[in-house]
Amino acid sequence: MDSIGIIGCGNMGGAIAGSLQMEVLVYDSDALKAKQLASSKETISVAESLGALLSTCNTILIAVKPQILSTLYPELRALGSDKKRWISIAAGIPLSVLAEQLATDEIVRFMPNIAAQYGSAVTAVAPAEGCSSSLREDSLHVASSFGSAFLLPESQFSAFIGISGSAIAYVFSFLHGLAMGGVAQGIAYPEALKIASDTMKSATSLIDATKANPVDLATRVCSAGGTTIEGMKALAQGGFEGLVMRAVEASSEKSKMLEAKAANQGK
Structure with missing residues (x-):
């Protein structure tokens, strides 16, 4: 073409x-x-x-x-x-x-x-x-x-929206939260956001390069009694993973509803 x-x-x-x-x-x-x-x-x-x-x-x-x-x-x-x-x-x-x-x-x-x-x-x-x-x-x-x-397959489009099309906004929210955490600890927002954004890039680069499961990579960062495990514990106590999964489900279900409405209107 x-x-x-x-x-x-x-x-x-x-x-x-x-x-x-x-x-x-x-x-x-x-x-x-x-x-x-x-x-x-x-x-x-x-x-x-x-x-x-x-x-x-x-x-x-x-x-x-x-x-x-x-x-x-x-x-x-x-x-x-x-x-x-x-x-x-x-x-x-x-x-x-x-x-x-x-x-x-x-x-x-x-x-x-x-x-x-x-x-x-x-x-x-x-x-x-x-x-x-x-x-x-x-x-x-x-x-x-x-x-x-x-x-x-088109049947997976709604799931795709949940983990990509809409999820890019979840990533923005996560980066903002990291940056605000940096602000609370004394780093100005623009610099904190740049640090958080570069950290996100470094994390995805590791996944691409190693093909490792994100959980495996996360456990490698956590040392016994260290700083990272304390942060991971806070995320777990807040239901972070489950909340993300619910966000994916909510976007996916909304997409299914809109597609069904469009299909009915097209008849």
């Missing part, structure tokens, strides 16, 4: 367009937004209309809000053809609805997180059951261009 069309030039659509090492044709109802995006990189150009984009590109990434997408289906069906290949990042719109509305199985869903604009997103990739292997591979390549990509 040497080119792609992107409908929607918002934060996520713009981030993806800017990360791709290929020719990108973009369209947005806000023409100024599309032009500003195109001015940021030579490989990005602007389609004069949605029809122009659809007539030019065979692979199209849909990067508009779900409520906007629902108004575009008739035009996408009318101007598209059964040879078009679709990638959707519209949150909460299941493959079954997309397949019905676009009249094809050549569809892949993405679930990226907000770090896409910095090339560090974690993205779930779910192909429709009848999706071709070529679109599956091309989609993984696209998703990998702005971070890491995980091929998952």
Whole structure:
């Protein structure tokens, strides 16, 4: 695949367009937004209309809000053809609805997180059951261009949201808590936050390098009667692990509810 069309030039659509090492044709109802995006990189150009984009590109990434997408289906069906290949990042719109509305199985869903604009997103990739292997591979390549990509069945999307899409906010909260703890102990917040953030990076680097279980790594840090075990005891007494698991469950269940609602509305 040497080119792609992107409908929607918002934060996520713009981030993806800017990360791709290929020719990108973009369209947005806000023409100024599309032009500003195109001015940021030579490989990005602007389609004069949605029809122009659809007539030019065979692979199209849909990067508009779900409520906007629902108004575009008739035009996408009318101007598209059964040879078009679709990638959707519209949150909460299941493959079954997309397949019905676009009249094809050549569809892949993405679930990226907000770090896409910095090339560090974690993205779930779910192909429709009848999706071709070529679109599956091309989609993984696209998703990998702005971070890491995980091929998952759509049934696991809600769980993915719980441990990644929404969980990035839990990580922010944890880092803030660490930094505030540093403030309480006499380190200014900006420096405490930088120390905590770098510590988070060092921890994930160890997991990546050693492939060890996080629990094993944590026990290596804990020495008998030392400082770390005191902190670990405080986390255990506060129910830290269980609280995190409940947060994952809450986000996952909310995602399932929203997907079920979207599926019913699409019928």
